[in-house]
Amino acid sequence: MPLVPKFDLGGRNTLGLRSRARFGGVLKDEGQIVAAAQFAARAGLPFHLLGGGSNCVLAEEIDAVVGIADLRGRRLERIDGGVRITAGAGEPWDELVRWTVGLGIGGLENLAGIPGTAGAAPVQNIGAFGVELSDVVESVDVIDTANWSPRRLTAPDCGFGYRHSRFKDEPGRFFVTGITLYLPAGWSPVLSHDGLRGCAYPSSPVQIMSAVLASRRTRLPDWRVTGNAGSFFHNPVVSAAVAARIPEVPRHAAPGGLKLPAGKLLDLCGFRGQRRGGAAFSGTNALILVNAGGATFEDVDALAASARDAVRSRFGVDLVQEPSRIGS
Incomplete structure (x- = not known):
């Protein structure tokens, strides 16, 4: 089983955060996935299976077994x-x-x-x-x-x-x-x-x-140049009554109500370009949280929390983070 201790994940997440798992490895077939997950269970550790690391926010130290799914074909x-x-x-x-x-x-x-x-x-x-x-x-x-x-x-x-x-x-x-x-x-x-x-x-x-x-290319920074995890929040679906209180924001019909653009809500709260440590919201798209240089898990977490709080306080709308938090 290809697991090693202190498995480096720094090059395996598109946000470009420093991270390593207690154990980890690249898994190339179903048998290796089962073996790694069962190893984690015996060790009393969580098991996480990642792909390209494009939709996650990784803690610097992850006390878990992390496998990279590399089943090809x-x-x-x-x-x-x-x-x-x-x-x-x-x-x-x-x-x-x-x-x-x-x-x-x-x-x-x-x-x-x-x-x-x-x-x-x-x-x-x-x-x-x-x-x-x-x-x-x-x-x-x-x-x-x-x-x-x-x-x-x-x-x-x-x-x-x-x-x-x-x-x-x-x-x-x-x-x-x-x-x-x-x-x-x-x-x-x-x-x-x-x-x-x-x-x-x-x-x-x-x-x-x-x-x-x-x-x-015009809306999203290239993660290979500027680390990011794509859209950081879901576009919230709200009731007609809530949407009516926010006339300056466009809306579209969606199952369960009206969908509002999270990026516009963040823009109105002044988060475009706002920075916390090495993490920042893009200067061209407030929905994209980027690694502006040396960002840590704590930087990303704090900036995202302040954005959620501001949108909730001003509009009464709860934003849901899209990337998964792993290791916190």
């Missing part, structure tokens, strides 16, 4: 009515999208440019530019720790919601090992998002992917 199968794509949990998500689009297959182009791995995608139910993973996922392969056996969950079994899934409701029960996507042959572009209004209809998958990537 991808396959495309043409079936009646569409295409079925399978990918191991360790496959980089953006590479998977570019691969399908490069083959002329539509369906994933709106999700281009999202960092992380295929295995992390269903946990968060990633989404962008009007499309969510739940729109295209057929099933998710997991290890069920209830009996330590492989299991295939259909899309309805996964309990998908806005940036949510069953995997968040039952933390630690399932370890994702692979995903299966279904892309119907009758593809049509999704151009409803404001960021794609400039795309002519009809557009090809490659044209839409290019527009998505261009839009992301």
Whole structure:
């Protein structure tokens, strides 16, 4: 089993935080994941399975066993009515999208440019530019720790919601090992998002992917240059009465109420460019918390807490942090 003590995670999280786990290692198959998780249980330690580290905030010292899921392999199968794509949990998500689009297959182009791995995608139910993973996922392969056996969950079994899934409701029960996507042959572009209004209809998958990537470059700092974990808070869904009290903020209909842009709320509270130690909110997008240089877990945590407090105090709206806190 490839576990080592004092496992360095500093280069394995897109926020670029210094971090190390009590034990950790790169896990390349289901057997290694089970062995690492059971080792953690015997040692009385938590077990965390990470992908690309793109949606987490890591403590400097994590008293746990941390595995990096590196199960690889991808396959495309043409079936009646569409295409079925399978990918191991360790496959980089953006590479998977570019691969399908490069083959002329539509369906994933709106999700281009999202960092992380295929295995992390269903946990968060990633989404962008009007499309969510739940729109295209057929099933998710997991290890069920209830009996330590492989299991295939259909899309309805996964309990998908806005940036949510069953995997968040039952933390630690399932370890994702692979995903299966279904892309119907009758593809049509999704151009409803404001960021794609400039795309002519009809557009090809490659044209839409290019527009998505261009839009992301203008709105989001590249994590390889400036460490970040993408959108730091969910866009809150509130009642019509709450939204009416905030006329200066746009809103969109959503299941359960009206969705407000968290970035606009933070902007109105003056958090664009605000800094705490080495952590700061981006000067161009208040929804993105960045590592401005030498940020620590404590810097990030304190800045995020002050932002939540300010939005709650001014608007009566609770912001929910999107990246998971690990090791605190």
